[in-house]
Amino acid sequence: MSDQLIIFDTTLRDGEQSPGASMTKDEKLRIARQLERLKVDVIEAGFAAASHGDFEAVKAIADAIRDSTVCSLARANDRDIARAAEALQGAARRRIHTFIATSELHMEKKLRMTREQVLEQAIQAVRFARNLTDDIEFSPEDGYRSDPEFLARVVEAVIREGARTINIPDTVGYAIPELYGQFIKTLRERVPNSDQAIWSVHCHNDLGMAVANSLAGVKIGGARQVECTINGLGERAGNCSLEEVVMAVKTRRDYFGLEVRVDPSQIVPASKMVSQTTGFVIQPNKAVVGANAFAHASGIHQDGVLKARDTYEIMRAEDVGWSANKIVLGKLSGRNAFKQRLQELGVVLESEAEINAAFVRFKDLADRKAEIFDEDIIALVMDESVTQDQEHYRLVALAQRSETGERPQAQVVFAAGEVEYRTESDGNGPVDAVLKAIESKVGSGAEMLLYSVSAITSGSTESQGEVTVRLQHAGRVVNGVGADPDIVVASAKAYLSALNKLQSKTERVAAQG
Numbered sequence: 290m291s292d293q294l295i296i297f298d299t300t301l302r303d304g305e306q307s308p309g310a311s312m313t314k315d316e317k318l319r320i321a322r323q324l325e326r327l328k329v330d331v332i333e334a335g336f337a338a339a340s341h342g343d344f345e346a347v348k349a350i351a352d353a354i355r356d357s358t359v360c361s362l363a364r365a366n367d368r369d370i371a372r373a374a375e376a377l378q379g380a381a382r383r384r385i386h387t388f389i390a391t392s393e394l395h396m397e398k399k400l401r402m403t404r405e406q407v408l409e410q411a412i413q414a415v416r417f418a419r420n421l422t423d424d425i426e427f428s429p430e431d432g433y434r435s436d437p438e439f440l441a442r443v444v445e446a447v448i449r450e451g452a453r454t455i456n457i458p459d460t461v462g463y464a465i466p467e468l469y470g471q472f473i474k475t476l477r478e479r480v481p482n483s484d485q486a487i488w489s490v491h492c493h494n495d496l497g498m499a500v501a502n503s504l505a506g507v508k509i510g511g512a513r514q515v516e517c518t519i520n521g522l523g524e525r526a527g528n529c530s531l532e533e534v535v536m537a538v539k540t541r542r543d544y545f546g547l548e549v550r551v552d553p554s555q556i557v558p559a560s561k562m563v564s565q566t567t568g569f570v571i572q573p574n575k576a577v578v579g580a581n582a583f584a585h586a587s588g589i590h591q592d593g594v595l596k597a598r599d600t601y602e603i604m605r606a607e608d609v610g611w612s613a614n615k616i617v618l619g620k621l622s623g624r625n626a627f628k629q630r631l632q633e634l635g636v637v638l639e640s641e642a643e644i645n646a647a648f649v650r651f652k653d654l655a656d657r658k659a660e661i662f663d664e665d666i667i668a669l670v671m672d673e674s675v676t677q678d679q680e681h682y683r684l685v686a687l688a689q690r691s692e693t694g695e696r697p698q699a700q701v702v703f704a705a706g707e708v709e710y711r712t713e714s715d716g717n718g719p720v721d722a723v724l725k726a727i728e729s730k731v732g733s734g735a736e737m738l739l740y741s742v743s744a745i746t747s748g749s750t751e752s753q754g755e756v757t758v759r760l761q762h763a764g765r766v767v768n769g770v771g772a773d774p775d776i777v778v779a780s781a782k783a784y785l786s787a788l789n790k791l792q793s794k795t796e797r798v799a800a801q802g
């Protein structure tokens with residue numbers, strides 16, 4: 290038996306059957322080119338008989354793709370099969386995939402056909418398709434819920450007619466891995482000409498077992514083709530996810546002993562393209578392609594990964610197309626990850642005491658903010674070095690009240706050396722009230738040349754605000770910077786930081802004479 294596992298991607302056919310995932314011809318063509326870069330063996334481009342648009346999409350893909358086989362699905366009737374063949378005419382390698390349901394339920398209630406009629410229609414369909422092209426795949430729809438004895442008769446007959454691939458779908462995601470694997474194995478043993486075809490699995494994810502079932506079909510059943518989709522897109526709860534099945538086979542080559550042609554470095558680009566095209570967002574904890582798949586947020590894991598990646602990673606982020614793994618700093622992080630990030634940012638803190646003080650402030654910030662970005666750390670360390678060097682004024686507490694139609698009020702407690710001051714004021718806005726309250730006690734007489742606020746971390750209202758205050762007094766100009774998720778607090782810190790600098794300059798001037 291071959292040790293090559295064929296990857297049959299059906300994102301553009303079964304994936305498109307997800308409600309809301311309909312794609313235009315150009316979108317499908319763009320994804321097909323990415324699937325070719327990914328080196329999937331077969332691209333199921335659509336269902337040519339479904340509509341004029343899908344015919345054109347299958348045709349465009351067949352005309353453009355050179356390195357993967359291009360396939361169209363077709364019901365087991367001449368019209369659908371002829372339409373598929375026509376759309377696929379320009380393909381370098383083409384496949385017609387025809388199907389008909391074989392379970393009692395589907396035959397009786399949906400097709401309203403007897404077993405013998407279904408058997409005959411399957412034979413006629415494959416015979417007709419075989420006259421149009423060599424590469425024919427046959428699927429007994431709802432195969433897993435079909436009577437194995439009848440299923441074996443159908444499969445034997447279509448192989449005799451020239452079907453090269455026999456795909457046994459778990460159409461409604463009812464299978465259990467071990468049972469599905471055994472089902473395929475037993476079926477292969479029952480079909481006398483089974484070795485004249487490649488066996489394939491096509492699993493749906495209704496019970497969340499599509500990948501596990503597909504892998505059992507391979508390992509236990511001996512299937513050598515897996516039908517799958519990018520991001521597990523597909524009818525209802527989706528299909529077997531391509532990225533998971535490929536990385537399982539590659540990562541556990543010791544167990545499966547199989548080769549896949551897929552270039553894993555194209556997985557994440559493909560996943561992003563499909564997500565952006567369909568608007569189906571990828572859950573962060575999705576295996577392989579989720580934003581958190583290679584991210585570490587807790588100190589013990591971060592420490593382990595920094596010392597040896599394989600302590601907590603079984604795959605390399607770069608191998609599947611991420612730029613790198615991620616150490617996400619937050620409240621669960623430890624000193625080692627913090628120090629490493631300082632180093633990466635080129636921030637040099639001289640002593641362990643300085644690092645420890647910055648780390649305490651980092652933990653304090655992390656308690657108030659979900660994720661700490663690089664800019665947060667730089668601001669936090671800058672704040673810290675001012676504090677270490679020259680802190681005379683320190684913010685202790687602050688309260689402010691503003692209401693529509695009322696003048697904002699602020700109460701501030703700050704320390705000047707050993708003495709603590711309580712002060713209050715109103716102002717045009719909450720920031721104005723706070724700064725006026727401080728100035729009313731300090732009486733610096735400094736003129737404010739600049740007040741600016743920026744969100745120093747991207748994306749959300751959770752970001753830290755960074756406030757810069759520039760003061761001028763007696764011919765000297767100083768900048769004070771303060772950062773905090775609350776911009777009124779950041780403003781008070783920035784103002785006090787500028788006052789500290791003014792004061793230390795005053796002291797230096799006084800000392801010099």
Ligand SMILES: CC(=O)SCCNC(=O)CCNC(=O)[C@H](O)C(C)(C)COP(=O)(O)OP(=O)(O)OC[C@H]1O[C@@H](n2cnc3c(N)ncnc32)[C@H](O)[C@@H]1OP(=O)(O)O
Pocket residue numbers: 303306336338339340363364365366388389390399400401430460524
């Ligand atoms: C398990 C799967 O994913 S199967 C693929 C599912 N994908 C799709 O259905 C997407 C594309 N489908 C379509 O665009 C349309 O359903 C078409 C063009 C195929 C058919 O449209 P219509 O002719 O209007 O038929 P409609 O969809 O209402 O019903 C399906 C008909 O096909 C028959 N049929 C279903 N499966 C098959 C089959 N594999 N082979 C032959 N006939 C079939 C049904 O019995 C029904 O026949 P009836 O009209 O005599 O009752």
Ligand SMILES: CC(C)C(=O)C(=O)O
Pocket residue numbers: 303388428430431456458459460461491493
């Ligand atoms: C047509 C077949 C392969 C299918 O999509 C299914 O049964 O789920």
